Amino acid sequence: MPDFCGIQLEHPVINASGTYDAIVARKVFGDELLEDFPFSAFVSKTITPEPRAGNEPRRIWETPAGMLNSIGLPNKGLEGFLAEDLPQLADLPVPLIVSVMATNREDFSRMVADVAARDEVAAIELNVSCPNVHSGLIVGENPAETEALLKVLRPLTEKPLIVKLTPNVAAPEVVAVAAESGGADAVSLINTLKASAIDPATRAPALAAGHGGLSGPAVRPIALQQLRVVTAVTEIPAIGMGGISSGADAAEFLAAGATLVAVGTESFRDPKAGSRIANELETGVYQRSLRI
Amino acid sequence: MTAPFGRRLCEVAANQATGGYRIFSLLDREGPEPEPGQFYMLASEEGWGEGGGRPFLPRAISVAETAPAKEGIRLDFLIEGVGPGTDRLCELEAGEGVWVTGPLGNSFATPKQVNPVAAGAILVGGGIGIAPMAIWRRHLVEKGIPLRVLLGFRNEEHSGGLDELFCSGGTLCPDVGLATEDGHAGHQGYVTDLLVMMLAGDDAASAVVYSCGPPAMLEAVRALCSEHGVACELAMESPMACGFGACFGCAVPKPEGGYMRLCVDGPVVRGDAIAEVAHA
Numbered sequence: 001m002p003d004f005c006g007i008q009l010e011h012p013v014i015n016a017s018g019t020y021d022a023i024v025a026r027k028v029f030g031d032e033l034l035e036d037f038p039f040s041a042f043v044s045k046t047i048t049p050e051p052r053a054g055n056e057p058r059r060i061w062e063t064p065a066g067m068l069n070s071i072g073l074p075n076k077g078l079e080g081f082l083a084e085d086l087p088q089l090a091d092l093p094v095p096l097i098v099s100v101m102a103t104n105r106e107d108f109s110r111m112v113a114d115v116a117a118r119d120e121v122a123a124i125e126l127n128v129s130c131p132n133v134h135s136g137l138i139v140g141e142n143p144a145e146t147e148a149l150l151k152v153l154r155p156l157t158e159k160p161l162i163v164k165l166t167p168n169v170a171a172p173e174v175v176a177v178a179a180e181s182g183g184a185d186a187v188s189l190i191n192t193l194k195a196s197a198i199d200p201a202t203r204a205p206a207l208a209a210g211h212g213g214l215s216g217p218a219v220r221p222i223a224l225q226q227l228r229v230v231t232a233v234t235e236i237p238a239i240g241m242g243g244i245s246s247g248a249d250a251a252e253f254l255a256a257g258a259t260l261v262a263v264g265t266e267s268f269r270d271p272k273a274g275s276r277i278a279n280e281l282e283t284g285v286y287q288r289s290l291r292i
Numbered sequence: 293m294t295a296p297f298g299r300r301l302c303e304v305a306a307n308q309a310t311g312g313y314r315i316f317s318l319l320d321r322e323g324p325e326p327e328p329g330q331f332y333m334l335a336s337e338e339g340w341g342e343g344g345g346r347p348f349l350p351r352a353i354s355v356a357e358t359a360p361a362k363e364g365i366r367l368d369f370l371i372e373g374v375g376p377g378t379d380r381l382c383e384l385e386a387g388e389g390v391w392v393t394g395p396l397g398n399s400f401a402t403p404k405q406v407n408p409v410a411a412g413a414i415l416v417g418g419g420i421g422i423a424p425m426a427i428w429r430r431h432l433v434e435k436g437i438p439l440r441v442l443l444g445f446r447n448e449e450h451s452g453g454l455d456e457l458f459c460s461g462g463t464l465c466p467d468v469g470l471a472t473e474d475g476h477a478g479h480q481g482y483v484t485d486l487l488v489m490m491l492a493g494d495d496a497a498s499a500v501v502y503s504c505g506p507p508a509m510l511e512a513v514r515a516l517c518s519e520h521g522v523a524c525e526l527a528m529e530s531p532m533a534c535g536f537g538a539c540f541g542c543a544v545p546k547p548e549g550g551y552m553r554l555c556v557d558g559p560v561v562r563g564d565a566i567a568e569v570a571h572a
Contacts, residue, residue, distance in 0.1 A: 024537030024556050028396065030294030053550040057570075060531050060541030062377075064345045067533060071540045074551065216348065217341075268534035269335065269350055271393060272298035 002040075004237060004260055005160035005185045007095050007122050009040035011278040013250065016241050016264030017043045017099040017125060017164065018071070023088045025271065034093055038274030042092050043262070044085070046099040046127045047115075049107045051077035061197050061206040066216025066243065067265060068195055070209035073101065078111055086120055095122035097162065103133045105152045116157035123160035126153070126184075129168075129191050140166040140191075143178035150182025162239065165189035167219075167226055176230040188239035188262065189230060190223045216265040217243040224256055231257025245273070247280025254281075295536075296322055299350075299393040301337060304384045305366055311452025313372045313420060314382045315356075318390055321364035326355045327399030328428035329527050329560040332367065333535040336380050337389030347377035350391065352532045354504070354559070356423035356457060357430070367392075370423040370453040396535045397559045400428050400525055403437060403500040406562070407523045411498045412438035416487055416513050418505025419450050424527045425504055426457035429467075440490065441468040444483025444509070448476050484512045491520040500524065501563075507571035514563040524563035530554040545570075 002012045015038075022042055026033045054074030061068045076084060081098075089096050098115045102108040108126075115121055128140035128149065139145040146163065153161060163179040165172050167190035176187050192213025197206040205211070223242020231238050240258030244250050245266040253261045266273040305317040318334075326332075333350035335341070341348040357368040373379040384390065403410035413432050417425035422443050432439045443458065445451035451472070458468050470478025471486050479486055483505075490496060497520075503513040504527035517524035530542035535555045543551035544558070547567045552558065 018540075019538055021537045021540075024553075028295055028536040028556060029297035032294070032297035036297060054540065054543060056545075057541075057543045057551075058531055059543055060533050060539060062346060062349050062533075065341065065348055067349060069539070069541065074540060074543075265533075268539050269341070269348075270299050270391070271534070271536055271538075 002260060004041070005123065007041070007160070009095070009260070011040045011282065012254065012260045013039060013274050013278040013281070014041045014097075014239065014260055014262050015039045015043050015267065015274060016262040017127065018045045019264035020267055021045065022092055023085060029271070034091065036272065036275060037093050038267070038272050039094060040278070041095045041097055041122070042089065043097045043125060044089065044099050045075055046073050046101045047075045047078055047081045047111070048073060048101050049078050049111060051075065051080055056208045058206065058208050061212070063197055063214065063216075064218060066214055066218035068197055068207060068212035068214055069192070070207045070212035072209070078114060082114065082118065086118060090120040096120055097123045097125055099125040099127050099164070101127035101130050103130055105149060108149060109152055109156060112153045112161075113156045116159045121159065123162060124157070125162040125164055125188060127164050129164070129166045138166070140164070140175060141169050143174050146175050147178040147182040150179055150184050154183030160185040162186040162188050164191055165230065166191045167222060168194045172226045173229040173233045176234050180234050180236050184236060186237045186239065186259075187230060187234065188241065190219065190226050190242045193219055193222065215243065217245055219243050220249060224252055227253060227256045227258055244277065247277050247285055250277050250281050293324060293327070295394050295396055299333070299391045301389050302392045304386050304388045304390060305361070306386055307382070307384055310456055312449040313370050313452030315453060315456050316369045316371045316381060316384075318367045318392065319361055319364060320367050320392065323365065323392070323395065325358055325365055326367070326395035328431050329399040329424050330355055330395040330397050331535070331559055332392050332394035332396065334369070334381060335391045336384055337391060339380055347380055349377070349533045350393065350535070351377040351381065352529075352535055352555070354424045354527060355395065356426050356453065358427065370420055370457070372420050372452070393535060397555055398557075400502055400560050402435065406500045406525065409498060410500045410523065412440070414487070414490055414499050414501045415439060415441045416483055416501060416503040416505070417441070418444045418483055418509040419446065420453070421505030421509075421527070422453055422457060423504070425502070426453075428502060429458070439467060441465070442471070442483050442486045442490070443468060444471040444505070445473070447472065447474045451477075482509070482512075484509065484516060487513060487516055491516060491522060496520060496522055503527070507569050511569035511571050514566070514569055517563050525560050526563060526569065527560050528554055528558055528569065
């Protein structure tokens with residue numbers, strides 16, 4: 001049973017933020033979802049201080065061994081989440097990790113304090129792939145911004161703070177070290193890779209937003225390398241993710257130093273991918289040679 | 293009614309050419325009977341993403357008909373090969389495996405559920421969009437609800453499925469009217485020409501219109517119904533990675549602002565619940 005920042009989990013497979021709506025999935029699949037919940041902890045979709053409708057469609061595009069998305073973080077906002085979603089997420093049979101994002105330190109502080117104050121919440125993930133409106137810098141792309149944000153947020157709660165690292169930097173390990181210095185309890189990586197596609201029929205960008213984030217098996221080797229360099233220079237636990245589709249993939253990430261792994265895009269193809277991968281890990285079916 | 297949790301392996305029961313399309317039948321041993329309008333996420337067991345490349349995501353396909361089978365139920369889909377995913381489904385042979393999640397999404401409501409004073413139904417299908425109209429037509433007939441079916445096709449090749457889904461004993465069902473753009477059968481022109489004539493009738497207000505077809509046709513149907521004060525339900529399509537509300541890809545704008553997720557808030561949508569059907 002993995003111990004993640006003092007939280008005991010049944011197995012090492014959780015979901016990537018924004019890739020599973022457990023409330024809606026329960027409506028679609030019924031209580032069978034709860035009886036056979038695919039993940040050992042549940043990470044919410046990112047919530048922001050105010051409600052967001054999300055981006056104009058088209059939002060997704062299939063690419064070789066993966067997909068692009070530019071969803072735009074649709075969510076009910078902090079108040080709506082606490083009032084409507086959190087009580088329903090509390091019914092899940094696993095610990096809850098809430099992902100939060102804001103564009104200034106005051107809003108970030110308010111979100112962390114309000115979310116951490118709720119007993120239903122086991123840990124908080126900080127989505128730092130957003131600009132600080134004061135500096136204009138993407139927090140997670142800048143070590144100083146990341147460390148400064150953590151120094152503000154760290155005193156607000158004793159609950160674990162997880163920093164979701166962006167892969168869109170030259171040296172993710174430098175940002176990871178900054179997060180650790182600022183007091184982060186863990187890092188999770190990778191977020192999606194900035195990417196685009198063009199519809200060859202129309203010669204226009206495939207996504208309405210022009211570009212999006214790439215996920216799926218296409219990103220897996222990149223994610224694994226970023227995980228290796230981050231875990232080499234940090235002491236805090238890491239949640240590894242990026243195209244994990246099987247127990248064999250998960251085993252690679254665990255071998256590269258991850259304490260937990262997260263599944264995202266594969267859940268779109270297989271709603272029970274999380275439990276399948278956990279089972280494949282446990283039974284060791286991944287141990288067959290992958291060399292040919 | 294909920295769907296079984298997770299994907300399950302079904303077997304291709306048959307895969308027959310019909311015009312430019314395929315009638316693609318699966319044997320589903322576990323799933324509940326789908327409601328008209330619902331869809332499934334389909335991906336072949338072999339040759340779907342495991343070697344990299346495409347197809348990668350499962351494809352959302354509306355169910356065209358279902359019938360009891362020896363073990364379980366048979367699910368029929370109408371499929372046109374228009375890309376790597378549908379091409380792969382089209383080439384599968386009987387006995388091969390298909391990963392299936394579903395039935396997913398909502399379903400058509402009876403005329404009375406939509407409008408308490410409505411007595412009958414007008415079904416408007418275009419091209420491959422005739423598929424959900426077929427299962428809905430059968431349900432309405434079984435419920436004894438008066439109906440009229442209007443189907444439109446570009447040409448004979450694109451009228452695949454018509455013989456299998458709307459004919460009985462080799463003859464077109466008497467409640468079905470046709471419009472074809474090339475004039476090879478029925479009225480020469482658009483199926484919406486036929487709808488205009490029906491909506492001009494005295495009893496149009498006592499009907500509910502149900503439609504599925506290309507986006508431009510659906511938008512024309514929505515606008516006509518709105519103009520004539522007739523309620524309508526549209527079975528829509530939108531890019532979809534998961535089918536169960538997880539990916540947020542299938543966003544459709546709502547008139548009051550914001551978006552619905554078509555996989556769980558649809559695919560059947562009331563005409564007045566959307567601003568318009570986006571079309572090129």
